[in-house]
Amino acid sequence: MNCARSAGSFTTVPGWANVGMGLIGATGAYLAHGQTEPTAWLGTWLGAASAAFALGLLASSTRTELPACPCAANRPAGSFSDWGRPS
Numbered sequence: 001m002n003c004a005r006s007a008g009s010f011t012t013v014p015g016w017a018n019v020g021m022g023l024i025g026a027t028g029a030y031l032a033h034g035q036t037e038p039t040a041w042l043g044t045w046l047g048a049a050s051a052a053f054a055l056g057l058l059a060s061s062t063r064t065e066l067p068a069c070p071c072a073a074n075r076p077a078g079s080f081s082d083w084g085r086p087s
Contacts, residue, residue, distance in 0.1 A: 017059030021052040028052075 028048025035041040 014059050014062070017055055020055050020059075024048050024052040024055065 025048060028045055031048070032041050032044040035044055
């Protein structure tokens with residue numbers, strides 16, 4: 001039961017980082033729209049994607065503590081076969 005309660009409050013990337021990544025994407029779209037050369041357009045998008053990715057990594061690194069529950073997300077894939085067995 002604790003697992004279900006704590007699952008809703010845990011996200012890998014915090015909400016404000018998602019807002020920042022969205023703003024970076026919107027800014028990238030605005031800047032890429034004005035590019036006349038395909039390489040400049042691609043460079044603008046790759047720059048925005050790199051910045052958003054870096055922000056996501058930075059924000060995720062602050063959320064490294066996983067909830068302490070025996071959820072499926074915390075178990076290796078091979079351990080699914082032992083569900084239902086007493087621990």
